[in-house]
Amino acid sequence: MISVPYKQCPVCVMDTTDPEIHIDSEGCTYCKRYKQNIPKLPKFRKNAEEILNDLVSKIKKDGINKPYDCLIGVSGGVDSSYVAYYVKEVLKLRPLALHLDNGWNDELAVHNIEKILRKLDIDLWTEVLDWNEFSSLQMSFLKASVPDCEIPTDHAIVASLYQTAKKFNIKYILVGNNLVTESIMPNTWSRGHSDWKYISSVNGRKKLKTFPHYTFLQTWWRNHFSSIKKERILSYINFNKAEASVFLQQEFGWQPYSGKHHESIYTKFYQAYWLPQKFGYDKRKGHLSALICAGQISRDEAFQELAVAPIAKNDIKNLKAYVAEKFEISIEELDKLFNQPNRSFYDYPSHYNCWQYYWVRFLYRKFIKPLKIWLKK
Numbered sequence: 572m573i574s575v576p577y578k579q580c581p582v583c584v585m586d587t588t589d590p591e592i593h594i595d596s597e598g599c600t601y602c603k604r605y606k607q608n609i610p611k612l613p614k615f616r617k618n619a620e621e622i623l624n625d626l627v628s629k630i631k632k633d634g635i636n637k638p639y640d641c642l643i644g645v646s647g648g649v650d651s652s653y654v655a656y657y658v659k660e661v662l663k664l665r666p667l668a669l670h671l672d673n674g675w676n677d678e679l680a681v682h683n684i685e686k687i688l689r690k691l692d693i694d695l696w697t698e699v700l701d702w703n704e705f706s707s708l709q710m711s712f713l714k715a716s717v718p719d720c721e722i723p724t725d726h727a728i729v730a731s732l733y734q735t736a737k738k739f740n741i742k743y744i745l746v747g748n749n750l751v752t753e754s755i756m757p758n759t760w761s762r763g764h765s766d767w768k769y770i771s772s773v774n775g776r777k778k779l780k781t782f783p784h785y786t787f788l789q790t791w792w793r794n795h796f797s798s799i800k801k802e803r804i805l806s807y808i809n810f811n812k813a814e815a816s817v818f819l820q821q822e823f824g825w826q827p828y829s830g831k832h833h834e835s836i837y838t839k840f841y842q843a844y845w846l847p848q849k850f851g852y853d854k855r856k857g858h859l860s861a862l863i864c865a866g867q868i869s870r871d872e873a874f875q876e877l878a879v880a881p882i883a884k885n886d887i888k889n890l891k892a893y894v895a896e897k898f899e900i901s902i903e904e905l906d907k908l909f910n911q912p913n914r915s916f917y918d919y920p921s922h923y924n925c926w927q928y929y930w931v932r933f934l935y936r937k938f939i940k941p942l943k944i945w946l947k948k
Contacts, residue, residue, distance in 0.1 A: 578594050579594070580592075580594050580598055580601075580602060580860070581596065581598065582597070582598035582864075582870075583598070583601065583602045583755070583859075583860035583863045583864060583873075584859055584860050584863065584873045584874065585602070585755065585856055585857065585860050586856065588851050588852055588853070589757035589759050590759060591757060591758065591759055592757065601755045601757070601857070602860060602864050605755060605861065605864045606864065608750075608754070609750065609751060609864070612750060612751070612807075613807045614806060614807050614808055614809060623807045626802065626807065627662050629743075630664060630742075630743045631664065633742045633743065634665060634742075637740060637741070638665070638667075638739070639666060639667040639694070639741055640664055640665045640741070641664050641744070641745050642666065642667050642668075642669060642735060642736045642739070642741045642744045642745070643655055643658055643667070643669070643746070643747075644668070644669050644670070644671075644732055644744075644746055644747065645668045645669070645670050645684050645688065646670070646671075646680065646684075646834050646835075647676075647677075647680030647683035648683075648747075649812060649815055649819060649827070650747035650748075650749050650815075651747040652683060652684075652819050652823070653747070653805075653815040653819060654745060654747040654804055655668060655687050655688065655691055656687070656691060656818075656822075657804070657808065658745055659691045659692075659693055660691065664745075666693055666745070667693070667695075667696055667735075667739060667741065668684075668688055668693050668694065668696065669695075669696050669697075669698065669731060669732060669735050670684060670695060670697045670698070671698050671724070671727055671728050671731050672697050672698065672699045672700065673700045673705055673723075673724050673727065673835075673837075674700065674702045674705065674706070675724075675835045675838070675897075676834070676835065676836075677828070677834050677835065679826055679828065679834065680828075680834035682826070683825050683826060683834070686825060687823050687825060690822075690823055696735055696739075698783065700781075700782065701780075701781045701782070704779060704780065704782055705723065705727075705782065706898060707774075707777060708770075708777075708779065708782065709723055709837070709898075710898060711773050711774045711775060712773055713908045714908060715773045715919065716908070716911040716914045717773065717914055717915060717918070718759070718761065718846060718850050718852060718913075718915065718916075719760065719761040719762065719763065719764075719916075720841050720845065721761075721838060721841055722764050722769075722770060723770065724835070724837075724838075726764055726765065726767075726770060726783075727782065727784070729765070730783035730784050730785045731783045732746070733785065734783060736799050737799065741799070742798055743799075743800050743801075744800070744801040745802050745804040746801060746802070747803075747804070747805060748805070749803070749805040749806075749810060749812070750803060750806055751805070751806075751810065751861065751865045752810075752812050752862055753858065753861060755857040755860045755861040755864070757852075757857070758916075759852075759916075760854065760857070762916040763921060763923075765785070765790050766787070766922050766923065767784055767786050767787060768787065768921050769916065769919055769922070769923075770784070772919040772920040772921065787922045811867060812862070812867065836890075836893065837894065839882070839890065840890050840893075840894050842854050842881065843881040843890075844890060845909070847881060848909075849909055849913065850913055853881065855876065855881060856877065859873040859876060860873070891905060
């Protein structure tokens with residue numbers, strides 16, 4: 572429930588469905604932060620081409636005498652598909668592609684991945700999650716009644732990327748996260764992706780024997796000391812999502828989806844139905860606001876898109892039936908979960924409010940960061 576008077580940002584389309592937002596005549600928390608942070612990306616620097624060439628040279632040098640010099644993730648979506656093309660054909664790198672199969676792939680996603688990788692001659696490594704274990708974890712999130720039920724998948728993707736990179740002795744992971752068009756998303760809508768303590772708390776006492784995961788300390792180590800480097804390659808180049816979509820369709824026969832990340836049936840269920848109707852959170856507002864800030868669409872165009880429901884009413888029934896059957900529960904049981912009182916990330920134990928989080932950050936800022944700076948001199 573929204574506990575403050577409704578208000579909408581005059582610059583983008585974010586609003587008080589995020590209870591932590593601040594809005595004034597000059598914009599909101601998110602579009603202001605966007606204007607501060609995005610210009611710092613490599614592609615907006617004066618020596619952008621030199622920075623990219625330097626990165627590519629490092630990747631190629633490290634990949635000498637190895638079958639692959641970098642790892643990319645592929646989902647069948649526009650961003651990851653374009654990354655596959657750009658890395659192989661433009662940068663002339665030798666990538667291995669990783670796909671996480673969590674049991675929810677849309678058939679179109681499978682076809683898109685096959686078309687892109689076959690034409691580009693890129694090898695594919697597929698990480699298949701144990702369905703019984705993974706579906707149990709997903710159900711735990713639905714039962715917990717927290718907003719972001721996609722956290723198990725997002726966490727497993729990152730864990731699988733690092734595990735696969737280590738398996739094939741690859742030092743560079745090039746991901747398709749595009750900050751220009753994806754950097755606006757409230758914590759109240761989506762938080763805890765890398766927080767294994769939070770995920771474990773939601774899961775309860777059930778054991779996760781095979782689920783790919785990483786701990787808080789592993790995250791911290793990777794961010795500061797790991798030999799495996801993760802780079803957002805789209806932060807180095809001029810990337811327009813709409814133009815990329817047209818290009819992929821023309822060159823590879825790639826087919827677009829009905830919505831962002833709808834290459835996963837569960838994501839479609841979650842983003843188009845569960846999240847907006849149960850919590851009142853429409854992730855399209857964040858995605859469209861980023862596109863507005865990037866100058867790729869107008870605010871009026873965003874309003875026109877938001878005026879259309881994220882999913883047709885006639886499709887909701889079929890989608891719910893599919894999800895219920897997949898989880899081996901009745902539609903009535905699914906509706907019962909839907910009607911539970913809403914909870915949030917803050918209702919469960921996590922590293923966010925844990926002494927370990929603040930203690931490790933203190934040690935890093937006080938001792939390790941100054942040491943790293945000194946060693947570089």
